[in-house]
Amino acid sequence: MRKLVLALLFAMILVSGVTFAITVDDFLPPVQGGSAELTETASLTRSTDDEVIANELQDGFNYATKLIWEEQLGDGFRAVVFPSGTGYIAGATSNYSVYENINATLIAKRSAYMTAYYLAKGYLAQGLNGYFTRKKEALESSLVSLDDSEKNIGGFYEYQFEKVEQVVEAMLRGYVTYEVRDMAGETSGKVYVSIVISPKTLAAVNQLSDGIVSAADLETSLQFILNDIEAGVVPPVGGKVIYVPETGAMAIVAFGSAISRHSTNEVLSNEYRKAAIEAARMRATQSLVDILNGDKNIWKSGFEEKTLRAEFENMDEVIAMADEMRSARSNTTAETMSSEFLNLFSRDKNYESVSSGLVPPGTMIKVALDKSVEQNGYGWVFAIAVYYPELELPMQQIVDALEGKPVAIEEPVQNESTDGNGGPSENPQGPSGPVSSDDKY
Structure with missing residues (x-):
């Protein structure tokens, strides 16, 4: 029943295949x-x-x-x-x-x-x-x-x-x-x-690190993350871990992006779009697998640094800036939570598929297109993968990490995941406008 409720919640927030002309009303953020x-x-x-x-x-x-x-x-x-x-x-x-x-x-x-x-x-x-x-x-x-x-x-x-x-x-x-x-x-x-x-x-909302969002409920966090994806302020590939301390509920949100290239040939343009969708899906699912395998870097930063450096130019400065701005305490918290999560998840029935580089059963994957793809024939394609693990992290370990206290963590099972492999000179308008709803404070 819990999985069904969460699946319906995510389906209400993002509809598969829709054009990414998302209004702020579609995703009511905390602000x-x-x-x-x-x-x-x-x-x-x-x-x-x-x-x-x-x-x-x-x-x-x-x-x-x-x-x-x-x-x-x-x-x-x-x-x-x-x-x-x-x-x-x-x-x-x-x-x-x-x-x-x-x-x-x-x-x-x-x-x-x-x-x-x-x-x-x-x-x-x-x-x-x-x-x-x-x-x-x-x-x-x-x-x-x-x-x-x-x-x-x-x-x-x-x-x-x-x-x-x-x-x-x-x-x-x-x-x-x-x-x-x-x-x-x-x-x-x-x-x-x-x-x-x-x-x-x-x-x-409480951003424990750039890769971990703690909130009063899952819906608020999902809305917060999806708004930032639409606004273009998150990396092209990465993910966020949502944690609800009151209930212990968790959700893993991974995302990937790719550019649908321009072509005046309609057939070629459609092929470019299909290739971009596939690349975005592959990047999102690989990020999800990496997070579930306890990749501490994503838990800390919210982005998949290896793919970001390899696939997208001009990102080195952004990566360095993000690393410099994170506090030592947020990094420690992220390390603690990722280790605790892997320690528990490695005993889950779905971990075998994850350790082999496959997304676990029950993962929801949705695709959305920047409105420029429909209007101009080129632009960003986004894929978002969400998984709800059925486990609860021990609260005291997280509290201790936040307060800077030493935390003893049981060594998790170590497994290696497989890595996924995967125009004109106009300047199209980028995201612009409020990243908030039309409701009053």
Whole structure:
């Protein structure tokens, strides 16, 4: 029954074979955002260089991102104070070149989205550190929020905070992507990515590492991950582990991407599309197998580094940036969870197929196409594979890892998996727009 419920849940979220013209309404993310238009401009007052006062958090975020874009050229941080709390937003930009080969342009643009995404995380961390250092009241309020297990998923882990840096590290686990923009030019372009933390995001999602998402429920996490895939801020190949601490439920979400090449010949264009779908599926399933085999690098980073370096150019800088930004504690947590998972999963009836390089029975694989594939005949093809292992990780081990305590782990069964093997000069518009729903906070 549990498998049936989870299968129906995923089928509702992503329908196989549909064009990837996905609206934000299709995948309600934790941010619970609203219109990008300011509805109460008069209620907004800029009080300091890094703070906005607003009657509505949505308006505050919209005004703050406008300030970041216009006054800081798209790179910066703002705190948004509203009657029932405080939200935080950071944005960053990254440039890319347009090449005669459309594939090279698409990969360069994807790299730019990811670069801007990681830069925004850096601005968010810097901004929170500075803000909390000056604002004792805001720091104390954040501590209360983080320790409230009724309101915050982070409360499950009973954090103990002593320094501003520890508070910032904990809060950064509760960010979500807010908006992406692509300013596509003829010879070059620039992308913008903003991310936010709000009371609702803190209550909905906890990113223990770049490859592990802890949440109050599976649906919230799935929606969060799928939004980031559509927004282009996740790597072309990789995966995420979802963990629900209250129930112990888990889900493994793996994804792969490939470019459907351009051709004016309709028959050849269709062949390119089929090849891209097959490549994306192969990459997604291989990532899934690697995660299930306890690949610590994916559990830490959320991407399949070997394939990323081999198949996609211009990604080395992104990989290095992501590695540098991860904290030692998040890496330790990921290592602990991957080892604990493999220790348990190696005894599962489906592990034999996984250790042989095959996806386990019950894996759901869906394919989606960037709208550019339908409109222009070329663009990204995405494949997403989801598997729900029937096991529960021991909670205390994860808590100890998060708190920096030494963790004794039983050595898992070691098995080797098999590896999967597997135009024009226009600059098509990349993902742009809110990465949030039209519902109010």
